[in-house]
Amino acid sequence: MTAGYDPYAFEPFAVTVDLAVFTVRAGALHVLLIRRGQEPYAGAWALPGGFVLPRESAETAARRELAEETGLPEQLVAALHLEQLRTYSEPDRDPRMRVVSVAFTALVPDLPEPAAEGGGDAAHARWLAVEDVSELAFDHAVILADARERIGAKLEYTCLATGFCPPEFTLGELQSVYETVWNAGLDRPNFRRKVLATPGFVEAVPGAARLTGGRGKPAALYRPGPATTLHPPLLRPEGTTR
Amino acid sequence: MTAGYDPYAFEPFAVTVDLAVFTVRAGALHVLLIRRGQEPYAGAWALPGGFVLPRESAETAARRELAEETGLPEQLVAALHLEQLRTYSEPDRDPRMRVVSVAFTALVPDLPEPAAEGGGDAAHARWLAVEDVSELAFDHAVILADARERIGAKLEYTCLATGFCPPEFTLGELQSVYETVWNAGLDRPNFRRKVLATPGFVEAVPGAARLTGGRGKPAALYRPGPATTLHPPLLRPEGTTR
């Protein structure tokens, strides 16, 4: 902070946000992507995002862009837990000009068809299974990989997993979130005890139960609790790199 | 990424880096600060940092600014492990113009008097005990608090603590790093076993030993090992918020 402060002393930087929004659908981790309509990378998939406006923080911009570019319900976007991932600032990450991008991650429940409704930008938003994502515009493949690694790690020591679930969920659904993100099987009795033994992770919905697979015993329903961290952590099994 | 790309369409953003560089001296956590010479906040303490140049990444800029603004040895700065903390982008965090800052943290060993040598900017750099830091320029107090929380958490599940130690160190020195950062006492036998049981955390220096407190049995010396993560983690005792 020693240099002078002439706003026009340097070639201007653009500051953008990029969002890696995940959901769990049909036993696979999905990410929300946008089909680009213009060069560069026209026709390629990209993470939703856009410019930070002069009077916005990056967090505010992220929320606004998410509402504008995707068809996610306003209410969901407003309440969403956005987490800063990191900032990407390599000089040539955008071929046109200097763009520094603040990346965020968010987790949402499996919505009916969240991206298909709204017009305009939202029409080009789709959920894609992360395993099927091949090429992405700019350095978005790197951002996606970093985001995926981060949420996998975060499930170990935070209560974020409930963010993937609907407002009321069964322990089986919660477990399948872990299994999907980690791509690993967990022992059901032990998972159950672990979750219930952590105060504030989930709260029982009194008397409520729901059938899940169509068959079997109806499962008790739970709501997210007030806790945010998991002590002691719920460690994933050995090799879950992929 | 849907808007057009006129570099001058918006009021320009300045992009800066800020650095929270920590060390452990005399049983207290210290942070490297700069005395500001100009308005705003002239005379106040601030984190070292500065503008990202047009052809630099934030990481490169952080390393350059650290070498320029502080008296830290070139070799140390070049080899230093810099970790991105997060990006601060509130519109009014700098009263003069829009400044988005990417914050980094780094850990260095207790150097003789690292900040006192070089001329110019470096002359205003000093180590201050974090407990004694009261007011900082801009939002740097928030950044410092976030950085402190982050390194405390990182010690739990990474091998970063060796970054606070000289090239060869005793287990007692390593333990005092944990105790200082966490502000908590640890059981020496258990700490010792835990560290030695983690493959690649530390490597014994064969035959080497050194006296630490002037008295007592000479302690074996260790070097940092190749491992970067700690599985299972070394959890800190309950209340270490302060």
Place this chain on the structure above:
DNA sequence: CCAAAAGTGTTCGTGTTACACCCATGA
């Protein structure tokens, strides 16, 4: 011989793992 710091051993309790088993529901 005492203080101080390093290093070893041992016990005890908690939490995780791995499994066997019972319960409720739809086909």
Place this chain on the structure above:
DNA sequence: TCATGGGTGTAACACGAACACTTTTGG
């Protein structure tokens, strides 16, 4: 009555917490 998924019980084991004890140095 069988398959399916929810839920309970329990023994074996690994790990961490706590603390007693030995070793090696300087004063």
